[in-house]
Amino acid sequence: MRHAFATATMMLALIGAGAAAAAPVTTVTTDNGDVLADENGMTLYTFDKDTTGTSNCYDKCAVNWPPLAASDGDMADGTYSIVERKDGTKQWAKDGMPLYLWIKDENSGDTTGDGVNDVWHVARP
Template identity: 35%
Template structure:
């Protein structure tokens, strides 16, 4: 009788232990699943927060076009403080660098950061107001990009221009030569406007000198 009772007690104890183990496993699994779910939601929220500033930045107006283009650049002519002036993407003024005496750009590195090249994918197009005699072309940059040329000279934007029609780069003497906006025929405009003070300081680290050359 005692042996039978011992065997029955052992079997009952084993059953209870198995039930407790199963309950523990289920509880642990649910807890882990809950933690994983919370972690996933938290990561998604953090990811969304991290992307929000960048997404907002891309939508901000008044930023000089510097991103890689996805198609042909288009130049047109708008009224500015300098008169009828040639502009590129989103109406930003384009400039000629007098140090560029050929189709090859001499503005790289810090210069290209202050004066972003007007880039294109494919042949650039003449938009509204551009004279019929203007010759638009392209030149390969040392960084591999394709830059727009006007009448055989590379053209650029100015990082100091904050909105369409600004001409803050007009007449500045930076990186060894002067910078001039262009008229509807592609010729440099040498007059100044109130929006383009000739005394604007050069960016840190620039080399200034006398400009030269023209169309």
């Protein structure tokens, strides 16, 4: 009986190891209210020039506003989806709007990108 339990436990662990990851997003409280953040607590942003399911931030824009990268094994989850970028990489989106980090945020909960050029906004839960 003990052997069967150990085998079953090992099989479940292997199955779990291959499971798709959910969106790596959390909520943090900032001076700007509750905002979405990555797993490290870094604020996420949306870009007014994007459209639902399409990123329009590339080249220098993507250097300053790194996309919240999705891996090949990741799968959409509720309001979170995955957008394929024109360079073939994937990024997470909320309600279809791609999510980005801001290169000038230094600490968890920073929101220094909110309002930049009147087109960048903190992502809200």
